[in-house]
Amino acid sequence: MRNDNLRLTASADAGSIQMGMGSGKPARRVRRNLTVPLMMLVPFIVLFAAFVLYPVINSLYLSFTDYNAISQPRFTGIENYVALFQDPRFYKALGNTALFVVSVVVLNTVLGLTLAMVFGGQSLWDQIMRAVFFLPAVAGGIAILAVWKWILSGESYGILNAVRETFGLDPIVWLGTPSLAVTMLVVVAVWGGMGGTMILFVAGLRAIPTELYEAAAIDGATPSQRFWRITLPLLRPTMLYIVITGTIGAFQVFNEPYLLFGGVSSVGGLLDSALTLVTYLYDRGFGRFQLGYASAVAWVLFIIVFILTLINLRVGEPEDRASK
Amino acid sequence: MVGETRSPGLHSLTRLPFYLLALTVLFPYYWMVSSAFKPLGEITKAPPTLLVQNPTLTNFSNPLYDPGVSDQIQGLFQRYTGIGFAGFFLNSIFVTVFVTVVSLIVASAAGYVLAKHKFPGSRIVFLVIIGSMMIPWQVTIIPNFLTMRDLGWINTYWALLVPGLAKAFAVFFLIQSIRGVSDELIDAARIDGAGEVRIWWQIVLPLVRPALAAMAIFVSLGEWNNFLWPLLVVNDDAHATLPLALGRLAGALSNDPRAAGPIMAATLLASIPTLIFFLLFQRQFVAGITVGSLKG
Structure with a gap:
């Protein structure tokens, strides 16, 4: 468990992180006066306790109440959770989010690795191409989502529909067609995300010793053998990091569905076709001020992300570690 | 070399799909720039013009705007009173710089203590x-929102500044870097009479500058783009950050497609500072993104 936690974020190789705290040779330092060091720790601890630890625990408490932001919270036991698991909108949000997460993580990983292998070189041209794919990671955010909203306009002055019409196809209401909603979210997220993944893979590829490829070439390994036997296994830590952080990040998706699909009456687009867990949390918590119920949504999100992270770590565990 | 695994043929024809992919990455930016300079009649023309026919600045400021005339649009700068659109920039810059600087000071102090001192409970603090x-x-947003409400911080800068200051990831990352600083160096400074604060500020921090720079980019990028939290705690224009203002503007697009011109003008202006920043600090940007995936 201790190592799992560490590898979640550092993950490159477990060996690079020393726990230090429990080991080393600090014995001669124990007697030193700790007042000043502890004072230096205080600002962080206070902020961390007030804005991270307390909220996490408080939201667990609120999830067992009917708090509505006005009257005092009343303890209702697991009522919110019971209601949640019978709530069709929750299942809609969960399904949409799951589909979104799987598509985005797979596409970002595959495209990111492909781009890193194609444009990973040192030449100026490769550097320019990497900058192009990396651009959305830098100049992205809300500004570019507004542009996407404009590009995806349903009417015939939307550029995508103009392209369709040149090919003799009827215009599509891109953001108003329920069957397309999650696909649109995936397109925008992969458009913005593959460049960042590419950069991570470029760093991962550069860390692989050239000698391995040279030795393999001497032994007569084909390029595809080199890829499957050397590149991919050695990229495992990078891959694990990308899948875990990508999964956590994609589960929290809010900006894209909120901005592209949010309307006056609904946050989830037509028929909740683009409703995700966090937009649902927002809708319940801040649209209707059902803060107890929204806290239950938040904790379900937390538990799902937690379990998925553990599964990822287990699956990503190198074979030799499993036997230890 | 990275290209070790690719076949020579990949250089020419096989790369073509990836150049097309690159074009689709660039297209929204092109569309943003060209739409920003299209006059009202042209921006809602079907089919749209790929090249701007009559470039204009009316999307930014329309000198002929008259609320009584129906086929006119309000320029971006005319939409806001007071310091106007520039105010959102100032708010975003202020919040981003403050949170980045203060959170890294706080995190690096904690990181130094946790990396180089052992005390009862230090291990538990680290693991937590x-x-x-x-x-x-998002699990924290409801209680944090209630805290802001109870403190009377809604629609104040405090709500934008304070809750974001505890960056656990920054502490974790800096601990790893600070562990690399030699104990002998720190002990030597101590023998020379340097206090803990001075060791942290004058010896440790300069030595972990690359890690701090990467973390600064990582944190500031997140703050600059933060949308959900300002959306919850700010309802006015005076304290709105750039993402919040853009989000509200984009909402107007659903009601009136003619608003597209000023909105594209706004997104263009909002993208320029990030682009300049990226060109200036490209290497740190890459380091900021790769933070955590490789050893610190």
Whole structure:
């Protein structure tokens, strides 16, 4: 468990992180006066306790109440959770989010690795191409989502529909067609995300010793053998990091569905076709001020992300570690 | 070399799909720039013009705007009173710089203590900080919103500045870097009479500058783009950050497609500072993105 936690974020190789705290040779330092060091720790601890630890625990408490932001919270036991698991909108949000997460993580990983292998070189041209794919990671955010909203306009002055019409196809209401909603979210997220993944893979590829490829070439390994036997296994830590952080990040998706699909009456687009867990949390918590119920949504999100992270770590565990 | 695994043929024809992919990455930016300079009649023309026919600045400011005339649009700068659109920039810059600087000072102090000092409970503190990184931060927004409300911080800068200051990831990352600083160096400074604060500020921090720079980019990028939290705690224009203002503007697009011109003008202006920043600090940007995936 201790190592799992560490590898979640550092993950490159477990060996690079020393726990230090429990080991080393600090014995001669124990007697030193700790007042000043502890004072230096205080600002962080206070902020961390007030804005991270307390909220996490408080939201667990609120999830067992009917708090509505006005009257005092009343303890209702697991009522919110019971209601949640019978709530069709929750299942809609969960399904949409799951589909979104799987598509985005797979596409970002595959495209990111492909781009890193194609444009990973040192030449100026490769550097320019990497900058192009990396651009959305830098100049992205809300500004570019507004542009996407404009590009995806349903009417015939939307550029995508103009392209369709040149090919003799009827215009599509891109953001108003329920069957397309999650696909649109995936397109925008992969458009913005593959460049960042590419950069991570470029760093991962550069860390692989050239000698391995040279030795393999001497032994007569084909390029595809080199890829499957050397590149991919050695990229495992990078891959694990990308899948875990990508999964956590994609589960929290809010900006894209909120901005592209949010309307006056609904946050989830037509028929909740683009409703995700966090937009649902927002809708319940801040649209209707059902803060107890929204806290239950938040904790379900937390538990799902937690379990998925553990599964990822287990699956990503190198074979030799499993036997230890 | 990275290209070790690719076949020579990949250089020419096989690369073509990836150049097309690159064009689709660039297209929204092109569309943003060209739409920003299209006059009202042209921006809602079907089919749209790929090249701007009559470039204009009316999307930014329309000198002929008259609320009584129906086929006119209000320029971006005319939409806001007071310091106007520039105010959102100032708010965003202020919040981003403040949160980045203060959170890194706080995190590096904590990181130094946890990396180089052992005390009862230090291990538990360390593990709690690491464990907290697994928590989706949305779990905290409802209680934090209530705290802001109870403190009377809604629609103030405090709500934008204070709750974001505890960056567990920064502490974790800096601990790893600070562990690399030699104990002998620190002990030597101590023998020379340097206090803990001075060791942290004058010896440790300069030595972990690359890690601090990467972390600064990582944190500031997140703050600059933060949308959900300002959306919850700010309802006015005076304290709105750039993402919040853009989000509200984009909402107007659903009601009136003619608003597209000023909105594209706004997104263009909002993208320029990030682009300049990226060109200036490209290497740190890459380091900021790769933070955590490789050893610190």
